[in-house]
Amino acid sequence: MWTTIGIVGLAVVGATSLTTSALFSDTDSTSTEISTGTVDLAVGAVDFAVPAEGLEPGDTVYTPVLVQNNGSLQLRYSVEYRTTDVTSPQPSPTLADPDGAPVAPAAASLATIVELSVFETATCDATSVATAPLLGSVAGSSGAPLASAFDAIVGDAATGQQAGDRPLAASTSETLCVRLHLPVGAGNEFQDTGLALALRMQAEQVANN
Secondary structure, three states: HHHHHHHHHHHHHHHHHHHHHHHOOOOOOOOOOOOOOOEEEEEEEOOOOOOOOOOOOOOOOEEEEEEEEEOOOEEEEEEEEEEOOOOOOOOOOEEEEEOOOEEOOOOOOHHOOOOOEOOOOOOHHHHHEEEEEEEEEEEEEOOOOOOOOOOOEEOOOOOOOOOOOEEEOOOOOOEEEEEOOOOOOHHHHHHHOOOOEEEEEEEOOOOOO
């Protein structure tokens, strides 16, 4: 009897072991990589064709500015400007008061009188801007000179779509025309003065924004 029970027990263990090892199985795997795109804006130099003798009242100068999207994503960008006086105003010649005594006119900053405009045109001269879309313009005055800290002139650097923002597809470029005008009414106080102009473009992705 005990021998028979032992044989039956071994038979049960054997059957269980055989059933477990008989389950079919398989393993497979796969993998991939993800990468992000790039927003890469490049801006060309600003180089006004100023006469060697300097500007005189009524003069207008132009410079093309190349804007490139070197990234892989479509972007939109805005344009900001900043002006800085770069020379100490030393107006000349001196004027004379009613008694004949020489009087030097009060020095003034060009930021209080010049006009700055940005146009959408690759050909940058008086003829082309006459019919080109005007993207933005600011004019200095004695009470409100051109900005000395970066301020918007085209679009808005705030996140998201803003009025005037410029869209630019990946691996493309466009040329803007920047015009600077010294009004004919500029007086002696603007003689021998200088102004530095800086432009800053700020870009952001278009998709999901």
